[in-house]
Amino acid sequence: xxxxxxxxxxxxxxxxxxxxxxxxxxxxxxxxxxxxxxxxxxxxxxxxxxxxxxxxxxxxxxxxxxxxxxxxxxxxxxxxxxxxxxxxxxxxxxxxxxxxxxxxxxxxxxxxxxxxxxxxxxxxxxxxxxxxxxxxxxxxxxxxxxxxxxxxxxxxxxxxxxxxxxxxxxxxxxxxxxxxxxxxxxxxxxxxxxxxxxxxxxxxxxxxxxxxxxxxxxxxxxxxxxxxxxxxxxxxxxxxxxxxxxxxxxxxxxxxxxxxxxxxxxxxxxxxxxxxxxxxxxxxxxxxxxxxxxxxxxxxxxxxxxxxxxxxxxxxxxxxxxxxxxxxxxxxxxxxxxxxxxxxxxxxxxxxxxxxxxxxxxxxxxxxxxxxxxxxxxxxxxxxxxxxxxxxxxxxxxxxxxxxxxxxxxxxxxxxxxxxxxxxxxxxxxxxxxxxxxxxxxxxxxxxxxxxxxxxxxxxxxxxxxxxxxxxxxxxxxxxxxxxxxxxxxxxxxxxxxxxxx
Numbered sequence: 001x002x003x004x005x006x007x008x009x010x011x012x013x014x015x016x017x018x019x020x021x022x023x024x025x026x027x028x029x030x031x032x033x034x035x036x037x038x039x040x041x042x043x044x045x046x047x048x049x050x051x052x053x054x055x056x057x058x059x060x061x062x063x064x065x066x067x068x069x070x071x072x073x074x075x076x077x078x079x080x081x082x083x084x085x086x087x088x089x090x091x092x093x094x095x096x097x098x099x100x101x102x103x104x105x106x107x108x109x110x111x112x113x114x115x116x117x118x119x120x121x122x123x124x125x126x127x128x129x130x131x132x133x134x135x136x137x138x139x140x141x142x143x144x145x146x147x148x149x150x151x152x153x154x155x156x157x158x159x160x161x162x163x164x165x166x167x168x169x170x171x172x173x174x175x176x177x178x179x180x181x182x183x184x185x186x187x188x189x190x191x192x193x194x195x196x197x198x199x200x201x202x203x204x205x206x207x208x209x210x211x212x213x214x215x216x217x218x219x220x221x222x223x224x225x226x227x228x229x230x231x232x233x234x235x236x237x238x239x240x241x242x243x244x245x246x247x248x249x250x251x252x253x254x255x256x257x258x259x260x261x262x263x264x265x266x267x268x269x270x271x272x273x274x275x276x277x278x279x280x281x282x283x284x285x286x287x288x289x290x291x292x293x294x295x296x297x298x299x300x301x302x303x304x305x306x307x308x309x310x311x312x313x314x315x316x317x318x319x320x321x322x323x324x325x326x327x328x329x330x331x332x333x334x335x336x337x338x339x340x341x342x343x344x345x346x347x348x349x350x351x352x353x354x355x356x357x358x359x360x361x362x363x364x365x366x367x368x369x370x371x372x373x374x375x376x377x378x379x380x381x382x383x384x385x386x387x388x389x390x391x392x393x394x395x396x397x398x399x400x401x402x403x404x405x406x407x408x409x410x411x412x413x414x415x416x417x418x419x420x421x422x423x424x425x426x427x428x429x430x431x432x433x434x435x436x437x438x439x440x441x442x443x444x445x446x447x448x449x450x451x452x453x454x455x456x457x458x459x460x461x462x463x464x465x466x467x468x469x470x471x472x473x474x475x476x477x478x479x480x481x482x483x484x485x486x487x488x489x490x491x492x493x494x495x496x497x498x499x500x501x502x
Contacts, residue, residue: 021061021106025082029064029106032074037112039063048107051094055355055409056438060087060101067112069129069187069195069225076223077193079106085468088223090130090162093154095356096437098165098218098473108223110161116140117226125184127228130161134168137229146231149176152433153341164224166435167216171267171340172297174391176232178433180215187226188214191469199228213459218435219470221463235299238266239309240327242336243316244290248272248386250319251292252366255390257315258296259363263308265391269295274350274385275343275398282346285339288323294390295340343387344398351383351400353409357416358434359423363393372422373397380415382408394432395423421446436474444476 021029021040030038039045040062049057061084066072079086085105092099101107114131121144126137134155137148151170152158158168164186169178176182185199198210205211214221245251251270258265271279276287287293296312298305309326316324327333347354361369370386377384385398397419401412420430424446431440444453457475461467 020104021084025084026062028078029062029075032078033064033066033071037065037067037071039065048089048092048101048109051089051092051097051099053095053097053100053437053439056097056100058101058103060107061104063107063109065109065112069113069189072108072110072113072223072225073189073193073195075106075108076189076191079468080192080466083466083468085471087470088161088165088219090159090165091133091157093158094162094166094435094437095358096166096218096431096435096439098435098437098470099162100438100473102471110159110223110225113161113225119144121146124231124233125228126231127226128160129226130159130164130224132160134158134160134163137231141231142234145234147234148182148229149173149232150179150182153344160227160229161224164215164227165217165219166433169389169392169394169433171269171337171389173433174268174389175264175266175299180212182230183211183215183227184230185228186211186214186224188222188224190222191464191466195225196222216435218437218474220460220474222469235266235301235305237302237305238297238299238333239305240333240336241294241296241298241309241312241316242287242323242325242327243294243296243321244288244323245292245294245319245321246290248292248370249367250321251294252370252390254294254315254319254321255363255366257319258312259391261311261315263298263311265296265312266299267295267297268389268391269340270386270388270390271295271340271343272386274383274400275347275387276339278346278350278385278398279339279343281349283338283342285335285342287339288325290322295336340387343385344396347385347398347400352402352404353400353412354385355399355401355412355416356434357395357397357399357419358431359395359397359420359428360432361393361395361423361426361428363391365426365428366390366393369395369422369426369428373419376415376418380411382412382415384415389432392432393428395419417443438473441474441476444474 026040045059048063049059064075085102087101087107089099089107089109110130113129115129118127150168151172152168163179167179187197189195255268271293273291279285298308344356373384383400388395399412399415401408403409420443430443430447
């Protein structure tokens with residue numbers, strides 16, 4: 001999709017149309033951090049123009065790479081004093097444009113805060129800085145028989161700070177919950193530079209649930225500089241199955257029957273034919289040629305896993321699965337998961353461009369919504385692959401398009417937005433784990449009333465009254481009475497340079 005510039009995306013950000021800071025401001029930022037921590041030349045800023053939602057791009061005025069919480073605090077205080085908007089950035093793997101820079105603003109990259117500070121096995125918790133990767137936590141505690149449960153597909157490279165911002169989930173969140181269920185405490189730099197600690201090392205801290213407010217707030221309420229996360233013991237036994245079905249409805253029925261049998265698998269994942277084709281082209285997992293494959297993973301005490309395995313296999317047989325693979329060893333299990341976790345990136349093997357959408361529907365509505373997506377695929381002329389966390393109804397439609405064909409980029413965006421409408425109409429949500437960011441903020445009114453959105457703005461202003469902490473994200477642009485709802489459109493007078501939008 002042709003890159004849209006932030007001036008088009010974030011028109012409400014106050015008067016920030018420049019792309020440079022003055023020499024005094026750059027010198028001050030350089031004074032606050034270690035040498036080599038401030039980037040301000042166009043080539044150096046290029047890598048920070050976007051996160052993984054590549055079609056939204058903007059060049060910040062500067063990127064600061066602090067190495068400590070004290071440096072983060074100093075930079076935020078400076079931005080607050082100067083009235084400069086800032087955007088926190090982890091490892092740039094976000095898919096909703098949540099780390100899109102603000103033109104004229106500052107990006108605070110947290111990749112150098114990458115230390116594991118404490119491993120407390122007796123109390124099952126680990127203290128980390130925000131730049132530590134998700135998978136790194138599990139690697140550090142694996143020798144003790146523990147792991148960190150949330151496991152987004154990008155877990156090898158995504159940062160725990162980004163996971164906290166987006167409340168990330170992953171394949172195993174059906175049984176083990178999302179990031180918010182595994183964060184016990186946060187050290188947070190507020191938008192005015194104050195350093196606070198919220199949460200508690202105890203599992204049930206007294207008082208308001210401020211952690212629940214901050215986790216998933218997409219970097220709009222502050223910057224996490226330290227996190228205490230909960231780890232869980234590795235299960236005694238794990239059994240992974242892959243079943244192939246001739247229709248996606250049969251796969252969906254298998255999901256319903258497994259849950260109806262009282263089984264809560266560690267994971268239930270589904271891929272359709274287009275996603276299977278892409279995964280085979282990219283990482284060769286040797287999946288069967290089928291309309292749909294279902295990946296089910298059971299874990300727990302060995303006798304329980306053995307007993308439930310028989311139930312799951314019986315459900316596969318009763319629904320006419322065309323092929324069933326039972327992982328006999330860790331390498332076979334890893335191969336199956338490699339095919340699933342590579343599915344997003346693999347779409348690049350079969351399509352010049354693709355758009356990853358993220359929505360949630362009640363599990364019982366999966367067949368209906370998937371049927372609507374199939375109809376939309378025919379009507380739009382764009383191929384749509386489906387990879388999803390079937391157990392909790394979290395869809396990830398992958399909309400294929402070619403930006404070189406006039407109109408296809410816009411059509412892909414329209415298709416993605418229409419799918420979100422299907423999710424809301426089915427009683428679901430416009431996001432499951434990727435967040436709202438810039439990408440879906442104009443879809444917020446589909447799900448929330450004007451009063452809901454006003455309350456969210458009030459909460460945000462309580463912590464960030466000057467609107468400098470990741471502005472322009474999550475909440476749609478406030479409009480005057482009589483304005484037509486929907487995406488912002490530039491007024492002809494504004495386009496002619498005769499008026500400015502505030």
